[in-house]
Amino acid sequence: MSVRLAETPLIRALPLFKEMSERSFAAMMDVSMLQRFPARADIIREGELPDFLHVVVEGAIDLFATRDGEETTIDIVYPVSTFILAAVVRDEPQLKSARTLVPSQLLMVPSQVVRDTFKHDAAFAHGIVAELAARYRSVTRVLKNDRMLSSAERLANWILSSARRSGRNEFDLPLEKRKLASYLGMTPESYSRGMTALEQYGVTSHGATITVTDPARLMEFAKPALAADD
Amino acid sequence: MSVRLAETPLIRALPLFKEMSERSFAAMMDVSMLQRFPARADIIREGELPDFLHVVVEGAIDLFATRDGEETTIDIVYPVSTFILAAVVRDEPQLKSARTLVPSQLLMVPSQVVRDTFKHDAAFAHGIVAELAARYRSVTRVLKNDRMLSSAERLANWILSSARRSGRNEFDLPLEKRKLASYLGMTPESYSRGMTALEQYGVTSHGATITVTDPARLMEFAKPALAADD
DNA sequence: GCCTTCGATTGATATGCATCAAGCAGCCTT
DNA sequence: AAGGCTGCTTGATGCATATCAATCGAAGGC
Structure with missing residues (x-):
């Protein structure tokens, strides 16, 4: 004990x-x-x-x-x-x-x-x-x-903080996509569609690997004013 | 000072x-x-x-x-x-x-x-x-x-807690409806429609006065499992 | 007492997202 | 290597709620 x-x-x-x-x-x-x-x-x-x-x-x-x-x-x-x-x-x-x-x-x-x-x-x-x-x-x-962001914007912000945390532009999802979707307040389907939508804003993904190819572009879309500090 | x-x-x-x-x-x-x-x-x-x-x-x-x-x-x-x-x-x-x-x-x-x-x-x-x-x-x-309730359910739960707090079945809105709507995460229009929708579940309102005519019925609709303690 | 104003309501329409329903792909099992 | 499980993706549709627009109504000013 x-x-x-x-x-x-x-x-x-x-x-x-x-x-x-x-x-x-x-x-x-x-x-x-x-x-x-x-x-x-x-x-x-x-x-x-x-x-x-x-x-x-x-x-x-x-x-x-x-x-x-x-x-x-x-x-x-x-x-x-x-x-x-x-x-x-x-x-x-x-x-x-x-x-x-x-x-x-x-x-x-x-x-x-x-x-x-x-x-x-x-x-x-x-x-x-x-x-x-x-x-x-x-x-x-x-x-x-x-309350204030669309599902794609929430996703974009999450990707940005994950990239920042990892210190690189490429990182692996630390959990199932369905869990991540639920965490971000959306369905797995919406997550998937959101991901393809983000391709035009500088994000690519293969399997569980996400790559931010154009951070500036992504930030412009995500408007991460709300993003994290702690 | x-x-x-x-x-x-x-x-x-x-x-x-x-x-x-x-x-x-x-x-x-x-x-x-x-x-x-x-x-x-x-x-x-x-x-x-x-x-x-x-x-x-x-x-x-x-x-x-x-x-x-x-x-x-x-x-x-x-x-x-x-x-x-x-x-x-x-x-x-x-x-x-x-x-x-x-x-x-x-x-x-x-x-x-x-x-x-x-x-x-x-x-x-x-x-x-x-x-x-x-x-x-x-x-x-x-x-x-x-995340888990419809706007009408949030409204119903809010009414139930307000009634409980006031200790009576009738109480006055302590603020503008538009503010309340925003607080509940919806538009003023949705608030208004939600209110008329709740009429069939035992709530009436005249101006800023809300009356719970059938608390049991309202609770059944609101399923206030999540409601408050503190 | 009438007019102005601002919020509330009601109606019509639009849209984001969920839901429902197949396909599809990676991975484990045998 | 084949089969099947599981989770991801893609498509079609529906629904809740936002948005846009108009009307209504009550409170306050003149």
Whole structure:
């Protein structure tokens, strides 16, 4: 049940945990678990109270909402970051479900421990504030994009940020196209058509590889004023 | 420039400020301002760095995003609560603009002071965490509604929460219909048509007064699984 | 009390995107 | 190498909602 500190350098380095005292961190790890899950494993379900704060150590997590059997992907989380922090600190029902996209390793910190620790360790509280604020801004951006951009523009903006993140003009899709489509708030069909539409704006794709051949042209189309900072 | 403590009981009672030490609170008020604005006054503009954390003491604030001259209302804030907290704690550009909807009174706390105080006053840090988490969940809900509900369903859900909040089956619109429409992510025309469509589900409206004549029927239509808690 | 103005409504039309329905291609299995 | 599964693409159609345009109606000014 307990996690050895030797296994945690990546976690310790997270903004959320970096500044907290060695003592609280050790105590927290002592009651946490590091667990492996296969691909497509259900991790948490919408509507339930959060038992654990989760940290993605390895793999990828799909955060999605359900209604009438329909799903929409709200966020996709990669190492090393956390999910359902807000539900944990408020101890309120989760608004999203989570499942692994690929085989993943998760650190699970009992949520009561998170709440207790953040009351006693100021540095941890600051980490939580920074993380929550960043996430808040991120959802806000998604909402703005959904409301004000066409599906092709959202796609273009996503390609631009992915290229920027990778530091190159060519990169591979880190997930299924259908998931990406859902994440961008559109159907797989619309994603596909959007992609062909973007060809005239300096994007080509072969299989899972996307190449930005004319970044300036693409930016002109995407008008990435809204694009990301954090 | 400074705010006298006698003027602040409402602010002091806010979850955000309630638990903090008298000393930090007094110091914070000492460098804050209480200011009145007429209706439709611009308060902050998207893209700028936050100079102040704002608290709506009186009136109503429209938080909106702009693009190509188009606007969409992201949130509407009533007394007594805060806005642009996330941008303040991260000291990053605001993602939304704000303007008064009606004559309003705002408390303005210099953002550097907010950041300093939350480093020294643990109780204030906790308040910020709770507030941020609540807001995060609230945007998440809006996003889910936008993605998964039809415009009429969003409207129905909004009516149900408004009725619940007012404690009665009849209530008055607290703002222009066009603003409400934008807030719900639709045009004024769609709002209007949505309203007539809801008549067969137990809602009538005359002018700015909305009456839920058959709550059960309306709930059946709205399927308010996603509705609010906080 | 009438006129002006601005928002709300209603109607007609347009369009973006979803949905439905086949094809198609890569990949795994045998 | 053949078959079949799965996910991607492409085409045809439909629907929800935006857009455009006109009328209506209430609130405020003169």
